[in-house]
Amino acid sequence: MNKTSLDLLKRLTExxxxxxxxxxxxxxxxxxxxxxxxxxxxxxxxxxxxxxxTQSHPRVMLPGHMDEIGxxxxxxxxxxxxxxxxxGGWLAQYLPSQRVxxxxxxxxxxxxxxxxxxxxxxxxxxxxxxxxxxxxIDIGVKDKKEAQKIGVKPGDPVIPQAPFTVMANPxxxxxxxxxxxxxCAVMIDVxxxxxxxxxxxTVFGVGTVQEEVGVRGAHTSVHKINPDVAIVxxxxxxQDVPGGEKGVGVLGKGPMITIYDRxxxxxxxxxxxxxxxxxxxxxxxxIQTLEGGMTDGGPIHIHAEGVxxxxxxxxxxxxxxxxGIIHQADYDNTIKLTTEVVLKLDATQVRKFSx
Numbered sequence: 001m002n003k004t005s006l007d008l009l010k011r012l013t014e015x016x017x018x019x020x021x022x023x024x025x026x027x028x029x030x031x032x033x034x035x036x037x038x039x040x041x042x043x044x045x046x047x048x049x050x051x052x053x054t055q056s057h058p059r060v061m062l063p064g065h066m067d068e069i070g071x072x073x074x075x076x077x078x079x080x081x082x083x084x085x086x087x088g089g090w091l092a093q094y095l096p097s098q099r100v101x102x103x104x105x106x107x108x109x110x111x112x113x114x115x116x117x118x119x120x121x122x123x124x125x126x127x128x129x130x131x132x133x134x135x136x137i138d139i140g141v142k143d144k145k146e147a148q149k150i151g152v153k154p155g156d157p158v159i160p161q162a163p164f165t166v167m168a169n170p171x172x173x174x175x176x177x178x179x180x181x182x183x184c185a186v187m188i189d190v191x192x193x194x195x196x197x198x199x200x201x202t203v204f205g206v207g208t209v210q211e212e213v214g215v216r217g218a219h220t221s222v223h224k225i226n227p228d229v230a231i232v233x234x235x236x237x238x239q240d241v242p243g244g245e246k247g248v249g250v251l252g253k254g255p256m257i258t259i260y261d262r263x264x265x266x267x268x269x270x271x272x273x274x275x276x277x278x279x280x281x282x283x284x285x286x287i288q289t290l291e292g293g294m295t296d297g298g299p300i301h302i303h304a305e306g307v308x309x310x311x312x313x314x315x316x317x318x319x320x321x322x323x324g325i326i327h328q329a330d331y332d333n334t335i336k337l338t339t340e341v342v343l344k345l346d347a348t349q350v351r352k353f354s355x
Contacts, residue, residue: 001328008032008185009331010164013175016103018070019087019213021157025066025184029207032188036195037205046221047207051191053199058228058350060203060342061307062190063218063296064183065211065234068176069320071137071158073102080147082111082137084158088212092130094321099161100137106151110161111139160322171252171328178316178324180211183233186314186334193339200346208296215263218296222303229270229308229350231338232297235324236288236313249315251327254284255334258311261290263298267308269353274310274341283337288313308353312338 017025026047030039037051047066069088076082082102096115101108114136118126137158141147162176175181187205194203204225208217211234222230236256239249249256257274259266278285301309314334317325 001332005185005189005331008188009173009175009181012181012185013164013177016101016157016159017066017068018072018157018159019067019210021103022066022207022209025181026207029066029184029188033191033205036191042217042220042224044217044220045209046217048221048224049191049205051194051203051205053201053203055200055347056202058201058345058347059225060201060345061206061222061225061227061230061300062187062203062338063206063208063221063230063232063300064187065180065209065217065296066184066207067210067212068159068179068181069212070160071100073152073154073156073158075154076144076147076152077136078144080139080141080143081114082139082147082152084135084137086132089320091320092132092135095135096130098322100158101161102137102139102152102156102158104151104153104156109139109150109152111137111158114138162323167325172325173328174323174325176323178326179235179319180233182235182314182316182326182331186233186331186338189335190338190342193335194342197343199343201342203342211296215294215296215298218299222300222307226304227300227307229345229353230297230300231341232295232300232309232311233334234295234311234313235316235319237290237319238315238317240315241317249286249288251315251317251325252329253315254286255330255337256286256288256313256315258288258290258313261294261297261311262292263294264301264309264311266297266310267301267353270308270310273349273353274312274337277341277344278337281336281340283333283340285333285337286315308350
C-alpha cells in the first residue's frame with residue numbers, strides 16, 4: 001500500500017459520521033475527488049462522482065456507504081448522565097468502558113459508556129447479558145444543568161473514539177469505522193486509478209448515507225444514477241480468529257466475492273466474470289456467504305427492471321464494534337480487481353449479464 005492510500009484510510013476512519021450525520025465524510029470524499037470527475041449530491045446527502053470514459057453507457061455504479069455505527073443522545077438524567085439510542089447494530093456487551101465523543105453545537109465532548117459495576121451486581125445479574133437500557137454515557141459533569149451548559153442536547157451524534165493505528169506487523173491496520181470507510185476509500189482509489197486510463201463506460205463512485213439503519217441512501221442514489229451494473233464495496237466477515245470457520249475470511253488472502261447475503265443473491269454472470277478476471281490477472285480472492293447481514297446491493301439490484309450487481313468485501317475482524325482490523329494487501333487487491341473489471345465493462349460485456 002502506498003503512503004497516499006494509507007493517509008486516505010487514516011483520514012476517513014478518524015473522521016466522524018454516524019447515520020444521518022455523514023457530512024464530515026462527504027467533505028473528505030469531495031475533497032479527494034476534485035479533478036477526478038464531476039461531483040453532485042442527491043437530496044439525502046449521498047456524494048456522487050461521475051467519471052466519464054469513452055462511452056456514456058454502460059453506467060457503472062461503485063457505492064460504499066459513508067456512515068458508521070454509533071449512537072445519538074436521547075435524554076439527560078438529572079444527575080448529568082446521558083441515555084442514548086443506538087444507530088446501527090450493536091451488542092450491548094461490547095459497550096461498557098468504551099470511549100466516545102459527543103458532537104455538540106459548542107464542540108466535541110469526550111465521554112465513556114458506563115454500566116453497573118460488577119462489585120454491585122448480584123450473582124444472578126453477573127450471569128445475564130447486558131441490556132441497552134442499563135447503559136449510559138458519563139461525560140464527567142455534576143448534573144443536567146452543567147451538561148446542557150456545555151452544549152449537550154437530545155439529537156447530538158455520539159461516535160466511538162478509536163485512533164487509526166498501524167500494528168506491530170505493519171500490514172495490519174486497526175481503526176474504527178472500517179464498515180464502511182474501507183468501501184469509500186476503495187471507491188476513491190479506483191476512480192483515481194481510472195483517471196488517466198481509457199475505459200469503455202461511465203463510472204459513478206458513490207458515498208451513500210444511512211446504510212446502517214436501512215440502506216436508505218442506496219435507494220435514492222440508484223434512482224439518480226440509473227446504472228447498468230453495480231459493484232458494492234463493504235466489509236466482509238473475517239473468521240481467522242478463535243471460534244471462526246477455518247480457512248474462511250482470512251486476512252491477507254484477498255477480497256471476498258460474496259455469493260449470497262440476506263439482501264441479495266448477486267448476478268451470476270457478473271459473479272463469474274469477476275472471478276474469471278481475478279484468475280486471469282492472478283489476483284487472490286476468497287468466497288463469502290453472509291447469512292446475517294446485507295448491503296447497499298439490496299435496493300440497488302432491484303432498481304427499475306433490475307441491475308446486475310455484486311458485493312465485494314474485505315475481510316475485517318471485529319466488525320460492528322469500536323475497532324476492527326484489516327490487512328493492507330486485501331485493500332490493494334480489491335482496488336486492482338475492481339479496476340481491471342471496470343476496464344472490461346463495455347456494452348457488449350454488460351449485455352451478457354442479462355438474459
